[in-house]
Amino acid sequence: MGQALIRNLEDEILNDYREAAKRNxxxxxxxxxxxxxxxxxxxxxxxxxxxxxxRAMLPAKIPGAEGADIIRAFRDTHGGRWPDAAGD
Known part of the structure; x- marks a missing residue:
């Protein structure tokens, strides 16, 4: 089995693991x-x-989730431009 040496761990992290070790x-x-x-x-x-x-837990097709539909809805609700355009 291999070994690893980890340097420069924050004291808080090491203390958290020490406390967990004690609890366990x-x-x-x-x-x-x-x-x-x-x-x-x-x-x-x-x-x-x-x-x-x-993916198997999701419906096969989600209505309105086609790429073009999403882009169209976004465009229609943001005045035809992206929010960061023209300094928004």
Missing amino acids: GRSLEAELREALTRNRPLAAVQRRALADEV
Whole structure:
């Protein structure tokens, strides 16, 4: 297994993990290991699967959500120009 040395941690962050370790009845090292494991970045395959799962919960077509419809509605409610145009 690998090791990592992390330098220049803010004292407040380290103290927060020390307190969490104490609450959870484990060492600071074990608490940090758990935090890193729990917050591990998702691999591309996992992100794609999660996106597919969320997409499956949505209706197949959301009325009025076509790109042209969104642009037209925005244009019609902002006088035909973007808010930052001409110093807005």
